[in-house]
Every structure is written in structure tokens, then in C-alpha cells.
Amino acid sequence: xxxxxxxxxxxxxxxxxxxxxxxxxxxxxxxxxxxxxxxxxxxxxxxxxxxxxxxxxxxxxxxxxxxxxxxxxxxxxxxxxxxxxxxxxxxxxxxxxxxxxxxxxxxxxxxxxxxxxxxxxxxxxxxxxxxxxxxxxxxxxxxxxxxxxxxxxxxxxxxxxxxxxxxxxxxxxxxxxxxxxxxxxxxxxxxxxxxxxxxxxxxxxxxxxxxxxxxxxxx
Amino acid sequence: xxxxxxxxxxxxxxxxxxxxxxxxxxxxxxxxxxxxxxxxxxxxxxxxxxxxxxxxxxxxxxxxxxxxxxxxxxxxxxxxxxxxxxxxxxxxxxxxxxxxxxxxxxxxxxxxxxxxxxxxxxxxxxxxxxxxxxxxxxxxxxxxxxxxxxxxxxxxxxxxxxxxxxxxxxxxxxxxxxxxxxxxxxxxxxxxxxxxxxxxxxxxxxxx
Numbered sequence: 019x020x021x022x023x024x025x026x027x028x029x030x031x032x033x034x035x036x037x038x039x040x041x042x043x044x045x046x047x048x049x050x051x052x053x054x055x056x057x058x059x060x061x062x063x064x065x066x067x068x069x070x071x072x073x074x075x076x077x078x079x080x081x082x083x084x085x086x087x088x089x090x091x092x093x094x095x096x097x098x099x100x101x102x103x104x105x106x107x108x109x110x111x112x113x114x115x116x117x118x119x120x121x122x123x124x125x126x127x128x129x130x131x132x133x134x135x136x137x138x139x140x141x142x143x144x145x146x147x148x149x150x151x152x153x154x155x156x157x158x159x160x161x162x163x164x165x166x167x168x169x170x171x172x173x174x175x176x177x178x179x180x181x182x183x184x185x186x187x188x189x190x191x192x193x194x195x196x197x198x199x200x201x202x203x204x205x206x207x208x209x210x211x212x213x214x215x216x217x218x219x220x221x222x223x224x225x226x227x228x229x230x231x232x233x234x235x236x237x
Numbered sequence: 238x239x240x241x242x243x244x245x246x247x248x249x250x251x252x253x254x255x256x257x258x259x260x261x262x263x264x265x266x267x268x269x270x271x272x273x274x275x276x277x278x279x280x281x282x283x284x285x286x287x288x289x290x291x292x293x294x295x296x297x298x299x300x301x302x303x304x305x306x307x308x309x310x311x312x313x314x315x316x317x318x319x320x321x322x323x324x325x326x327x328x329x330x331x332x333x334x335x336x337x338x339x340x341x342x343x344x345x346x347x348x349x350x351x352x353x354x355x356x357x358x359x360x361x362x363x364x365x366x367x368x369x370x371x372x373x374x375x376x377x378x379x380x381x382x383x384x385x386x387x388x389x390x391x392x393x394x395x396x397x398x399x400x401x402x403x404x405x406x407x408x409x410x411x412x413x414x415x416x417x418x419x420x421x422x423x424x425x426x427x428x429x430x431x432x433x434x435x436x437x438x439x440x441x442x443x444x445x
Contacts, residue, residue, distance in 0.1 A: 026347030026374045026398065031367040034383040036430075040361050042285045047259040052284070052359070053277035054263060061271060066402075070349055086350070086365045088255060095262055104265050112261035118269030127273040131280055135288070136355065137328030140402035168400045170347050172374060184330055184403055204401055206332075215375055222393050225374045228401035 019071075019164050020171060022078040027172040027215070048087035055094050060134045062122025063103055067194035071166040072097040142201035144186040149203065149231055154180045156207055157237040158229065166194035169233040173225075176213050177237045181226065182206035189230055203231040284359055293356035293406060294427035296321070297438075298420040300333075301411040311335055314406065318356075327355045330403040336410050336434075340393040343381075343434030344405045345373035351399035353406050357429055364433065374398055384435045407434040414441045 025031075043049040059069060072093035073081075081089060098104050108115050123130075150156060158173040168190045186201040193199055211223025252260075266272045296318055300307040309317040314331035331353060334342040346352065347370050352360040363369050372380050377394045381387065388394065397405045409431040415423060418441075430436030 024348055025367055025371040026345075028367075028371040031371045034363050034366075034368045034372070034380055036361065036363050036384065042359055043281075044362075045256070047256045049281040049285075050259050050263055050277060053280040054266060054272065056280055057272045057277060058266070063271070073349070082367065086362065091255065091259055091262070095258070098262075098266075103271065104269065108265050109258075109261065112257075112264060114265050114268035118271055121271060125270055125273065126276055128276045128279060131276050131283070134280070135283055136326045137402070137404075139329055141329055168348060170398065170400060172347075182332070184401070187402060190401070204403070206397075206403075208395075220376070220378060220394065222391055223377060223396070224393060225396045225398060227398045228403050230401070 019074055019166065020162055021074045022081050023074045024171050026170045043087075045087075047091075048085075051087045051091045051094065055090055056134055057126035057130075058094070058098065058103075060130055061124065061126040063101060064097055065188075065193050065196075066138070067166060067188075067190040068196065069093060069097060070190075071194040074166065140187045141184075142186050142188060142199060144203070145201060148183060150180050150183075150205060150234065150236075152180055152183060155237040156180055156205075156229075156234040158207070158227075159233055159235055161233070163191065165191070167191050167233075169229065170227060172214060173207075173209060173227055173229075176209055178207040178209040178213075178226075180205045181208045184228065187230070189232070191230070191232070205229055205231070205234070207234065288354065289358035290356075290427075290429035290432065291424070292358075293353070293429075293432045294424040295420070296333075296356065296406070297408055297427045297432065298423035300408055301415075301423055302420050307408075310408070328404075331356070331406060332397075332403055333406050333408050334395070334397060335408045338392075338410070340395055341388050341434065342395045342397060342405075342407045343373060343377055344397045344399060344407060345370060346399040347371070347374055348398075348400060351402075351404065353404040356404075356406050357432060361429075381435065384430065386436060407432050409438050412438050412440050 073089050076089055076092050099106055103119050155177055157177045160175045184204040187204045189200040189202045206226050207229045208224050208226040211219040212221060214225060267274055300310050310333050314333040315327050315329050318327045336342055350360055350365040352364060374396050377396050399405060412426055426438040428436050428438060431438045
């Protein structure tokens with residue numbers, strides 16, 4: 019979706035302000051939100067792409083004015099309601115009012131913690147040979163799906179060069195919508211800064227994205 | 238509901254709306270049998286104490302001292318790090334990109350906040366915020382100036398936008414004046430920002 023989350027190339031957000039000796043969390047509730055998202059994801063309530071999509075659908079003015087973990091919280095709460103893991107009545111009451119829905123991987127308890135300290139696996143067997151080779155020129159498609167995609171706006175329509183092939187991976191565009199993993203070849207595609215940003219762009223800049231094969235046409 | 242972690246000394250009247258909502262959600266998830274609060278504690282503790290830039294720093298220091306490891310690391314980051322039993326375990330598809338006198342690498346996630354957690358811990362606020370995500374791909378020199386970093390004008394800047402489940406770690410250049418240093422000494426010079434590409438390692442003798 020062409021949401022406000024797709025920030026690459028936007029102007030007006032000001033300087034990058036780094037905080038010296040930044041703590042891991044600024045408030046205790048942030049740590050609880052992080053842990054709940056990780057736990058419920060690991061328990062099978064949602065996949066990572068679905069959770070990203072719910073954060074992207076937060077209204078733009080709320081997205082821009084909310085802290086990072088506030089966005090995580092808003093996305094998590096809405097997603098769990100819509101997926102049937104809790105109800106709006108329960109949220110309003112602050113307590114469970116009916117039994118829980120079965121989780122694909124069961125309750126998230128202490129025995130589960132160790133396994134989530136390593137990222138999940140997203141590589142999948144290839145359903146078909148790769149269409150592109152290293153060094154091929156490719157054009158990022160001019161697509162504007164209203165649902166989740168990982169093709170940022172700032173490269174759409176632009177020509178780049180395939181630099182790396184990462185194998186076949188879960189396709190976020192379908193996984194986010196719970197329409198299946200549909201594994202796709204994943205490539206690092208490099209663009210010239212001036213192709214993206216015009217003549218005023220930095221001549222020494224190259225920008226790459228990791229692009230799934232359905233995002234690309236031969237060029 | 239569980240008394241777990243709710244027994245600190247906040248006056249309830251001081252709790253923000255967000256804090257109250259977060260607590261309510263955790264209560265519901267616990268009562269419905271989805272999560273065990275102690276397991277949430279354990280996750281938090283791991284990110285607060287075990288997982289951080291020291292993991293990445295050890296990998297970088299090893300690469301600076303062991304050419305065979307460095308080559309393996311650049312070929313397949315996940316596999317090479319997997320051979321170092323003493324460093325944090327790492328998932329698939331970690332790509333290590335090397336800074337050279339001709340090229341500086343910088344990592345961003347314009348769409349959200351993808352970051353090599355296992356190597357660097359949780360990302361700092363600025364990495365996840367609009368100013369960095371919007372400008373890194375268009376005006377990286379401007380972003381670097383915000384970090385008091387400047388590069389020669391003709392040095393290539395390569396920005397890696399983490400748009401998939403690959404993760405990127407910058408291998409910074411080894412500082413001059415560190416000949417003969419041990420891996421442990423070198424690791425002390427490796428900063429988080431130098432592995433994101435928004436900074437350099439410390440120079441020998443500079444205050445940390």
C-alpha cells in the first residue's frame with residue numbers, strides 16, 4: 019500500500035537525532051509490547067508480514083505521531099482482534115471474557131524463549147528456476163497494490179542491476195494477506211542515485227533494495 | 238490476574254493511557270492462556286542483557302585479524318558466524334558488506350525497521366524514525382553530517398535498503414595504528430554505528 023510508512027525519499031522530517039547512551043527501552047511498557055509481539059508471533063497468531071501490514075494500516079496521522087512501540091502496540095491489538103484472538107469487549111474490560119482460540123504452536127511459555135532468539139527461516143525450495151542472472155538489467159515494476167508490498171515507491175519504474183541472488187523466500191505480498199507463502203526468488207538490485215533522484219542526486223550514490231522476482235521486469 | 242511485574246511502585250494515577258492499555262492487553266493474553274508472563278520477562282531480559290553490538294563487534298574484530306574468516310564472512314555471513322561458537326547464534330541470510338577506501342556502506346530500512354538484531358541488539362530510536370528512513374536513500378551525506386561523519390566527495394556511498402528478510406552488517410575498515418592488537422582489544426573499537434554505516438570505529442587512544 020502507498021502508506022506513510024514507505025518513507026524513502028520523503029523530505030521535511032528534519033535532522034537525525036541520535037541519543038547518547040540510549041537505553042534498550044525508554045519505558046517498561048515498550049518492553050512488554052516487544053515481548054508480546056514476539057511471543058504471539060512465535061505462537062503462530064500471525065506471521066511477520068501480517069504484523070507489518072497492520073502497522074502500515076495505522077492511519078497516517080497516528081502513524082507519524084506515535085512512538086515506535088506505540089505503533090507496535092496499536093498494530094498488535096487490532097490484529098489480534100481481527101484474527102479472533104480477543105474481542106473489543108475484552109479490550110474495553112481489560113480482562114478475558116471467553117476462552118482463548120487455539121494457537122498454531124501452542125501457548126508461549128518459558129520453554130519457547132530460546133527458539134525465538136534466532137530469526138525465523140524464510141528461505142524455501144525453489145518452485146521454478148530464477149528468471150534473472152547476476153548482472154541483468156531489470157526494471158522495478160510500476161505497481162501500486164493497496165495491500166502489503168515490500169517494493170518501495172522510490173524505485174518503481176526505475177532500472178537497476180541484479181547484484182545478488184538470495185534464493186527463494188516467502189513472498190510477503192501474499193503472506194501478509196494470509197494467502198500463502200508463494201516462494202519467490204529474491205535479488206539485491208542496485209540503482210544509481212541519479213536514476214532515482216535526478217540530476218541533482220549524489221553522483222557517487224548507489225542504492226539497493228532486495229526485490230522479489232514478481233517486482234521486476236527485464237530491462 | 239497475575240501480579241507479575243505489576244508490583245513496582247508506580248501510582249496508578251500516574252500511568253499513561255498507553256501503559257494502561259498495554260497492561261490490559263497483557264492481562265487478557267495471560268488470562269486467555271496465550272502467553273506466560275515469565276516468558277515475556279525472559280525475552281526482555283535477553284534483549285537487555287545478552288544481545289547487543291558486542292556480538293557484532295566480536296565478528297568484526299575476528300574479520301580484522303583472520304583473513305580466511307573475513308573471506309568466509311563476506312561470502313556467507315550467517316555460515317561464517319555460525320562457526321564461531323562463542324558469538325550469538327545468527328539466523329539465515331545475514332549479508333556482511335565491506336567498507337573499503339573506495340566505498341562506504343550504510344544500512345537502512347525505509348519501510349519499517351529491519352536490522353540485524355542478533356548482531357547489534359534492538360535498533361536505536363533514530364534508526365526506526367522518519368528522518369533517517371526518509372533521507373538515508375536520497376541524501377546519505379546529509380544524514381552522515383548529522384552524525385558528524387563526512388566522506389571524500391568521490392567515495393562511493395552504497396545504501397542497502399533492507400526490504401526483505403535479508404539482514405545487512407557493515408564491516409568497517411580497521412583503524413590505523415592497531416597493528417598487533419588482539420581481537421579483544423580491537424572489538425573495543427567497534428561501535429554500533431560503525432556496523433550500521435553511520436559512524437567509524439574508534440581510533441586508538443580516543444576516549445570511548
